[in-house]
Amino acid sequence: METAASAPAFSLAACSAALEAALRGPGCADGRVWFKESSGRNLKSRDWIAPRAALSKLYPRGQVPEDLIERLLSEYRHRLYIQSCKQTGSGLAILMDHPALFTHVLGNMLLYTRPLKVLSAKKKCVILNCAPLQENKGSESLTVSHLRTILLVDHLAEVLRQQGWEVHITPNLALKTSVYNFLKLLRVTWPCTQQTTSNEEAVSNFKKILSESVYTQLGKDKASSNQAQNMLPEDVLFKVHLKQFVKDKELEGYDANLDMALVKEEALRQIAELQHKVEKENAEDGLVIHVVGCEEEFQQQKIDLLWRILNTSRDRVTQKHLVCGSVKVIGESSHINAVQYFQFRRSQMQEASVMKYGNLVQGDSWTEIICSMTSATIRFELLATAHRTPVNLDLTQAVNISTKGTKSGAFVMYNCARLATLFDHFNKSVQQGLYPKFPETSQLNFSALQEEEVLCQTMQSLSSTKGIRLTINTETVCKFLVNLSIDFSSYYNRVHILGEPLEHLFNQMFARLQLMKALREVFHTALGTLHVTPPSQL
Known part of the structure; x- marks a missing residue:
């Protein structure tokens, strides 16, 4: 059996491909069979569903033979972290072993954030x-x-x-x-x-x-x-x-x-x-x-x-x-050059920071934060759109560094700062003796995590049609970070991560903190491809 330490990186795309192959034989009809569940209510009972309508194209009355289900479980139970696979009125449903999957993913984050190894003798x-x-x-x-x-x-x-x-x-x-x-x-x-x-x-x-x-x-x-x-x-x-x-x-x-x-x-x-x-x-x-x-x-x-x-x-x-x-x-500053654009956004970021934090905004550390935030804002404004698509830049809109409703680089940076502040509070509480030190990952019980965890792997490829023009999904990282920030912000506002300093609550707190550690690593790795330094305070 593969252990969490030896198993390869888990991805939803690979899981979907394996499940599709498991239900198809030679000459089977084309078309997608498996769908990832997204409904919060349904996620309590299933992670993947092969609807009966899709199965009816492969099997009489949409009923998958029991021996095929047994073979699927035998081959993929441990590799895909499957807890159960059952015929239901809606179709074939798979429930994943969440604690085992969390243990693997959250305990092996380098599998997901480290650079890819070059397999060929000569680099491309x-x-x-x-x-x-x-x-x-x-x-x-x-x-x-x-x-x-x-x-x-x-x-x-x-x-x-x-x-x-x-x-x-x-x-x-x-x-x-x-x-x-x-x-x-x-x-x-x-x-x-x-x-x-x-x-x-x-x-x-x-x-x-x-x-x-x-x-x-x-x-x-x-x-x-x-x-x-x-x-x-x-x-x-x-x-x-x-x-x-x-x-x-x-x-x-x-x-x-x-x-x-x-x-x-x-x-x-x-x-x-x-x-x-x-x-x-x-x-x-x-x-x-x-x-x-x-x-x-x-x-x-x-x-x-x-x-x-x-x-x-x-x-x-x-x-x-x-x-x-x-x-x-767009706006009165429609003829500004690149330097003036940077200066304009930096002055807006300075003004917004002073309005939010007052006299605290001074010194070299804040100068660095404002410059880094400006750089992040500009990158997200210019790179979050597919490269061939024109960008309309409305400079009449002020930079927003709040947590409400923004999908900008400043919003991503703000949530990185929230993570930094979270761990700063935890470390200070450990020093004060309120919490024990963070245990080894192998000692954590991830059954305490009830939220669905989804690891998104973005792929950049040098693919082109016939001719000289390239199409590369250069906007993927920016969009991924914005969506990740929205999900994290929702989780952070809903879930109390640092609980009361009571022994029976420590395991749940450490499991959630490990999830936050992994999230922080994903944020930092993705921002690294944009040469954006995450803030340690905000």
């Missing part, structure tokens, strides 16, 4: 190219749409690392520049360098390749006639026929309006930096994802195709595009 490599930062302008040129793209890169990089990918971000930022300092305020982890890498040799080689390419219609080089040179604008080096290249290579997914590209030196330098990153990280067989706003998508496709033309080596990188919808700011 991905380079995230943040297009808005390629031109290396000052922070005042960053729009709120640009900020959404930057935060998405920062989050996606951390999520992919936890899934076993080797992740590299480009471009590098020069230290102490206005952009670097601004991103640091936002807790954005970005690669930086003391000095810019010189790619003059690569740019020179690119010019030579383009001057000899069959796709170059006009170019400024020594062999060109004066007449040809005069036909190009002063800052344009080449005129390249991208449409013909797409046709010849039978490439799919590119904008049908792509035709001629007027190639400037800046484009060649951007491609040289990308090529340098690929060569430096030995990522010739890796994946390059251009993360770009919808406003710059057309231009980034030109960069993509030019790189394909210039990359004459046998090993070609795979290029994909992750496109972010625009951010429309």
Whole structure:
């Protein structure tokens, strides 16, 4: 028999798949059979239900043969923590062994929060190219749409690392520049360098390749006639026929309006930096994802195709595009840039904190809390929507740090602070001798937990349709944290976790505290992918 310590991580998805397979034989009809119970009243008697209507498509009158139920119990009772499986008037019902499941999940939280192990000998490599930062302008040129793209890169990089990918971000930022300092305020982890890498040799080689390419219609080089040179604008080096290249290579997914590209030196330098990153990280067989706003998508496709033309080596990188919808700011401040947006939200957070806590809001610790809360608020505002979907940002609405009805990053942070305060009160009570020390998990009796526990595992995948565009569920973590906060807030307001200091109540209190410990670990792990530090007080 598998023990709690040796059993693999439990997930509802795996449980559903196993139960579906158990009731189906070769040639059985398609369609879902099992459903997870969600009604509080029904959860007292069942966790899963296979309705009679669904079973009638598989078995006469919807009656599952008893020998099949016995085989299901024999094979899955311990693996899926099944207490009973019975035929009822509603269908086949499964009740789970909640204490055993709680013991496994709450006693082995590392199974659910640690990064995935890499099984392959060589890590999968991905380079995230943040297009808005390629031109290396000052922070005042960053729009709120640009900020959404930057935060998405920062989050996606951390999520992919936890899934076993080797992740590299480009471009590098020069230290102490206005952009670097601004991103640091936002807790954005970005690669930086003391000095810019010189790619003059690569740019020179690119010019030579383009001057000899069959796709170059006009170019400024020594062999060109004066007449040809005069036909190009002063800052344009080449005129390249991208449409013909797409046709010849039978490439799919590119904008049908792509035709001629007027190639400037800046484009060649951007491609040289990308090529340098690929060569430096030995990522010739890796994946390059251009993360770009919808406003710059057309231009980034030109960069993509030019790189394909210039990359004459046998090993070609795979290029994909992750496109972010625009951010429309509503209200009187509709024309603010990214820095002004941060300053605006930070001033609102400062004001809201003073209104709630008065003179306590002062000193370095509160400065850190307000900055962290602002960073969290901005991330949830910009990342909680699917990346292709535009975001309407209403700055006329003040930041809300209360517990009532908000679904923002501030709400998530507030509930993290409630957890921190809960354990702070417990530890102080232990020091005062009111409660005994927290026992080992193996000594806890989780039959004291009557609430349903659901562990949600979010999955990020690099899945794409045919072509160049990627679809990644980058909004999943934000939505998960908001929903988790709503559930926790409801539980916290309904259940008295720290009970009276009476010996017969200690086991129930410790079981609930262990649940809160696990919840805290999930919060912190998920927030870590957003580079948000949970507050210890609020």
